[in-house]
Amino acid sequence: MEKIIQEILDELFIIDPGLKKYQKELEAAMAKMIANKPEEKFNESFKEELKMKLLARAEELEKAGRARPSLWRSLKFWRGMAFAAATIVLAVILVVPAVQNGWIGMPEFGAGNPLANFSGGIKVQEAGVRAFGDLGATSAPLTEEDLARATSSYLPEENAAPAAPLGSTPQTMSSTSRDAALGREVLGLGGGGGTNASAPDIKMMPPQYATKYSYVYVGEDFSLPEVSEVAVLKRVKNYGSEKLNSILDKISFGLFDASKLSNVKVQTLSLVEDRDGGYIVDFNPYEGIVSIYENWQRITPINYEALPRLSQSDVPSDEKLIETANGFLSRYGIDRGNYGTPKISQSWKLGYAGVRAEDIWIPDTMTVLYPLLVNGKEVWEQGGYSQAGFSVNVNIRTMKVTSLYGLQTQNYQSSNYAMETNKERVMKFALQGDLWSQGDFPVESFQVKEAEVKLGTPEIQYMRYWKYDGNQSIELLVPALVFPVLETTPADGSFYKSAVVIPLAKEILDAAEANNTVTPPTILKSEPTIEPAPAVRETQ
């Protein structure tokens, strides 16, 4: 307590030297305040639970496109009776036929299965050349019609993608730019969030220190494939079989008669294992996404605060974690055929470089990642931070699976696009770190340190690429060169990229180049400005 009081006193006397004569009284006042500081009672299990919900919702938004109108469901909703009631009704109606037909585990579906189309197998259907429109136009100009449409529920995607460019514009605009162009102020919902004219004008406050990264290629010499086109895949979404949707025609919920609805579709489906230690399965037929998590109504609460802090020796071996996750997948009939060798996420170790092992906070939950393979290739996210796939979270205190996220259908259309054949151009982007680095921080206000990122020999994999069309998002897999990050010099524990991912579709590079007019090849990283990092990080 003395340290913080002294620090505050020193600051006070600089601001108002006249206070110095009251030093002892100020010290006493501050000591009293600090002695009566309430205990915050921050709960790690709450943090983890909320994180799972947030990630699941983020994944839904990512699939649906961010322009989709907000239909958020808060944690309170999930805790509410409405959810429980709806779940029970839907479970009774649909769980029997769904489970009897084995929708989770069955590789092929019979004609009678209402959840046909949701096989876990990869299906690719040929489409015409450039069938997914202009890949460089990541967002179409927003019109008043778009805005009007955005206020209604999102619509099923057209099965046949138009051959003409989808809203190609001379200059793509960010959503915020579009808001500005339309003179719209976007405010948050429910009184929270957003900014308005009466809000204080807060200026950006950049850190005093930053690291400027230079990318250096240290891999072997390589050449681009001698082809002129690449096959881009588009993930196909639809509401599935008419049979599933037709079930609703026959339902009366008591409160209303569902048969009165027109063109009714199932958008979400929740199945509950109503038993101790059971799970809840959320299924979104349109997006083709399954999430599984513990049935919070039937779990034994764990008082994490009363448990001793975990140490490195409490972390099970990778093999043990993978065995637990695999056992869960087998028990629920989840096919791993399209996924590569599972690995344990190391993200919880980020930022601990140079920290003593005993000071590292060990999370209660470890994540087993199952990387998606399409045509035998990995699928990387644009930023190079992670690979696509699904994840299984295992509580290492109980060795029980707590949740599964990211399992999705793999139905694609394929279309050929011109390939970038200029290796120098590809390397220019690779040594920039990504396609979209704008370097728009005011570099002159930083004290810049230098660091080097070494990139290894690239491999051709897929990059997951989102293209926006009105209030729809289109998920594309674009062949890309993936340059692994080998090391940073000096070693930097907070550099998060695992790879630099450069797509090989020429028009994406064209668009990036056209819009990236500033393009300093730097990524800046700030460092603590006031105090050295604490020995123990409480929140990460």
Place this chain on the structure above:
Amino acid sequence: MDLVQEKQIVKACQAGNFEGIGLLYEAYVKKIYSFVYYKTYHKETAEDIVSDVFMKALENIGSYKSGRGSFSAWLYGIARHSVVDHFRAARPSINIEDVWDLSDDQNLEIDLDTRQKLLAVKKYLAKFKPAHREIIMMRLWGEMSYREISEIAGLSEANCKMIFSREMGKLRAEMGAATFLLFMFLNL
């Protein structure tokens, strides 16, 4: 996570790529919880509000405009509004920013141990303007730097320092000699 990476993640989220949302969450969840807890003093209420804050932030991240301030200021703004909404639901006619704006006869849910501690300082803190009280609590209880406080409060760093210094002067005068003597001889 540093500010530059944070900005990159936010931009990616605004473009529909939520790959980094977990990192943003990890960076802010405890800070936001503390901020909310110091306005509600009730664990379950704080957890409900924090859940709302992050869900709202996720759903509305497209509305965040970097030109108007930092992401953290935006997020704390959501938290502040969410707390007000929470209290407004109980007393629609009064602008309530935190529990200090409520009188003692309100049937408030406050953690028991916290209630005892607050009794010791309430008569002093309740006299400050809500915004000034927030600055005092962030500096003394949250041990936040003036840079952080200024972002959250939407004021300049110099202004925050000035407010804190002035209010500490008042606090000293309010607490007076009795507290000083207790501090000196009873070690509080």
